[in-house]
Amino acid sequence: IQLDPAEPQRKEGAAARIRTLGGGLGGSTCFEVAVAGEIENIQLPEGSRSAPLVCRYQLVYGPDWALVQGPDSGVSQSACGPLGGGAGGASVGALSALNPFYVPTPPSVVINFPFNAVFKAQNAFGWPRVLVCIYATDWCNRRVIRGYSSVHVPTQPGRHVRWLRLYCPVASSWLSRFMGWLTGNRAEYIDPKTAAHSEGREVVRVRSGGRVKVVLNVLLKDTKPFNYSF
Structure with a gap:
């Protein structure tokens, strides 16, 4: 998993914004958003859970925001899903026989990856988002993308x-898909932050599959002086 080489420059810019917002103008001129979250589990379609999965998160926010505390990205440990079969498969078959409308829930790959951050800003433009990227290993033990997704940090304080829903880009032709499968260079975003924005995504062909459960605990501070009522 390659990190963005321009990340140190962005962190230096964030530090400068922190000095401007918090030091030069005083703490009362900014409102704060604190989020403590956890990426709990991943659910992928049948046949995609046998390989070890790795989750990478990244916090995406606008230029008027400053990250005061906490890392802006992180990579989880590798985790594998259940092997399947056994008593679980028998119970699912029994429930399906009793109820023809029963839809079994796909087994989950437990991650339990915590993260936390504190933001400071003067306006709500560029409200922070949590970008999630799921990676797996292919038949040659090469890291390949399994899906992207993102969500805004809720504007209401409390637990959410x-x-x-996960999706990943698809090559434009079957030959490109086959060569990507053979060489391990499958279609993916050059900049993963593309999945957190709307510009340029309308021309990308994607395939959906799977989902990720994220728990977010949000705390707001000093929003009333800015006439923000959430």
Whole structure:
């Protein structure tokens, strides 16, 4: 998993914004958003859970925001899903026989990856988003993308549970898909932050599949002086 080489420059710019917002103008001129979250589990379609999965998150926010505390990205440990079969498969078959409308829930790959951050800003433009990228290993033990998704940090304080639908880009032709499968260079975004924005995504062919459970605990501070009522 390659990190963005321009990340140190962005962090230096964030530090300068922190000095401008918090030091030069005083703490009362900014409102704060604190989020403590956890990426709990991943649900992928049948046949995609056998390989080890890795989750990478990244916080995406506008130029008027400053990250005061916490890392802006992180990579989880590798995790594998259940092998399947056994008593679980028998119970699902029994429930399906009793209820023809029963839809079994796909098994989850437990991640339990925590993250936290504190933001400071003067306007709501560029409200922070949590970008999630799921990676797996292919038949040659090469890291390949399994899906992207993102969600805004809720504007209401409290505990929030979000299910993020995953999607990943698809090559334009079957030959490109076959060569990507053979060489391990499958279609993916050059900049993963593309999945957190709307510009340029309308021309990308994608395939959906799977979802991620994210729990977010949000705390707001000093929003009333800015006439923000959430």
